[in-house]
Amino acid sequence: MTCDERRTVAYLAGNLAGDEAAAFEQHLLGCESCWTAVRDDRKGRELAEQLRTLAPSGLRDRVRANIELANGSRPVRRTLPVRRLVSIAAAVVVLAGSATFFGFHRGGDPAVVSDVLALASHSAPAHSSTSVRTYDGHRVDFSMYEMHGEPVALARSAQAFPMPAHAMPLGGVPGEPWIASRHGMSLLCLSQPSHVLLAGRMPPKDLLDFARSLGLAP
């Protein structure tokens, strides 16, 4: 019997008939090359299987919350192809690229989005502390809150906030609310009754509840 990778692969996949398998196993006894191939395949599989990992705690809840939020807030979503949603998001980003308010930080998000994420990532927020920043003449008021022990950053503006890449529009058209996920944090942007952007390490649904508690969402 000559050495043949196809036969080795077929043997490992269990595709050889009984007599063929027996003949190949006899061949393995005297062939170092084929024996090494079989041995390394089994070792490699064992190693690769050890790369299976459990999802981080909390991710299941965040995925569930995103699905429930998408299901509850956006009845048109089921009939709107996701490719179109993504292309809408990309189009908004491209159209918005020229103004500083929509300008991008190094991480790829618009500056105001990066800033609200940075604020929300502070480990020890000052309760209800506020600040004002200007993005190309557009005033944005930032406030810090705490909910369930987690900091929540709130940005308010008279202008619609730019939607970053990979965000999920909740209404299917630009200017509608959207949600996004970054580094385990959630972003929620609302446009009624006013333009607000919230960020926090919690499911978007909790951010929505928080916004409602402040009268920022219907």
Next chain:
Amino acid sequence: VTRDHQAFLDLALPHLDVVWSLARRLAIFPVEPEDLVQETYLRAFAGFSRYRGGDARAWLVSICLNTARSLARRAKRRPREVPGPDETIPDSTDVGAEALGSLQRETLEHALAELPDAQRTAILMMDVSGLTAQETADIVGAPRGTILARVHRGRRRLAELLRERDSIDDV
């Protein structure tokens, strides 16, 4: 299968660990693995009305792979090859953690990242995600025999790379 969101969650959430394992190795900067997981599930939910049954794990793996590729094309960046030490999740429980020390695990991640893309994908789908060769072939669009050859070569290379680095005991 009913088409409400609870039916979707009941079907899809049990496979979260598989999607996470895949996303950790497919996420492209600046997209984080969790972002890829969320995008995968949102896309799957959007397409749930077109889901015709079958293996939900293979369906989600296929969506995750396609989502990662589309995001990679958009980002036009080099794929992240190895999660850095600061990207490990302290509160996650790795199945292999008991068997592999952190150094050996890092070496294994490096070795996986060094494989040719086709071999790496085959290993991620078959050995990490647990799909069959036929399911992998259907998703990738290659003959089953080709998939088996790719995964065989990838496994051999993994074993060789780790042996070269003296990180595993020779059998």
